Amino acid sequence: MVLAAVGQICSTASITSNLAQCQLLVKKAAAAGAKVLFLPEASDYIASSAEQSYSLAKSSERDSFVSALQKDAVQQKIHINVGIHEVASESRLRNLLIWIDDQGAITQSYQKIHLFDVDIKDGPCLKESANVQPGPQIPKPFETPIGRVGLSICFDLRFPEISLALRRQNAEIITYPSAFTVPTGKAHWESLLRARAIETQSYVIAAAQAGPHNEKRRSYGHSVIIDPWGEVLADLGDEYQEPQIATADIDLNLVAKIRREMPLLRRHDLYPEF
Numbered sequence: 001m002v003l004a005a006v007g008q009i010c011s012t013a014s015i016t017s018n019l020a021q022c023q024l025l026v027k028k029a030a031a032a033g034a035k036v037l038f039l040p041e042a043s044d045y046i047a048s049s050a051e052q053s054y055s056l057a058k059s060s061e062r063d064s065f066v067s068a069l070q071k072d073a074v075q076q077k078i079h080i081n082v083g084i085h086e087v088a089s090e091s092r093l094r095n096l097l098i099w100i101d102d103q104g105a106i107t108q109s110y111q112k113i114h115l116f117d118v119d120i121k122d123g124p125c126l127k128e129s130a131n132v133q134p135g136p137q138i139p140k141p142f143e144t145p146i147g148r149v150g151l152s153i154c155f156d157l158r159f160p161e162i163s164l165a166l167r168r169q170n171a172e173i174i175t176y177p178s179a180f181t182v183p184t185g186k187a188h189w190e191s192l193l194r195a196r197a198i199e200t201q202s203y204v205i206a207a208a209q210a211g212p213h214n215e216k217r218r219s220y221g222h223s224v225i226i227d228p229w230g231e232v233l234a235d236l237g238d239e240y241q242e243p244q245i246a247t248a249d250i251d252l253n254l255v256a257k258i259r260r261e262m263p264l265l266r267r268h269d270l271y272p273e274f
């Protein structure tokens, strides 16, 4: 069994203070004996406007954010999965999730494929597609020290097609780094995450932003690690005053046992479109 850590922070528009939060969590995770640390979506920053987001993505602080974590990964001998922004064109960004290995190399990256465009009465109104370009593909799961990982981001959680595609390619652990809104988080977060774990018979690791990012925006928190039976092994609640980690052992024998005891054999003849 290998230990995984999930981290919870509250990013703002200050990349340097967000980096300090992440670096503290890298130290905590390594000290706890974790081999991988999972950090939230948009760990580099959460901006208060599309314009501010674009200019932060272009800044040198954004580059230093990534290179500092690459150095830390080597120093602390830990793999880091972290959500960031990247410039895609003259006007648009990528919402990106990268894997930094313990040699400091970026070995995987995934560009969020479902963008969060909502206008809920008395609730959040966000148009991610205004300045973010959707990703072109479902990424291939890859081997890591805790098992075979499939990458997804936040709103992707609502689309079981992706998690099933990752499962079909033998993912054992699925990630959902997030910055969920508070009302949608209360209503759906844990149910969706547990459903994805249960239906894919995989571990689900969801690092979450928590608390107020600016006057207009706040995130739900509740970073969790869920086992392939759907049991919540760790939950960081809505804590945001102090960056936190939670850890859990990843037991690939449990994944194999659950899949063996309850084979979910699909009827592709009846739903060939999936």
Ligand SMILES: O=C(O)CNC(=O)[C@H](CS)NC(=O)CCC(=O)C(=O)O
Residues within 6 Å of the ligand: 041, 042, 045, 046, 047, 053, 095, 115, 116, 126, 127, 128, 154, 155, 158, 178, 179, 180, 181, 184, 185
């Ligand atoms: O804005 C950034 O810089 C980073 N991106 C995000 O925080 C994204 C897009 S606004 N948030 C979500 O997808 C929340 C989904 C959600 O809350 C739900 O599905 O209910």
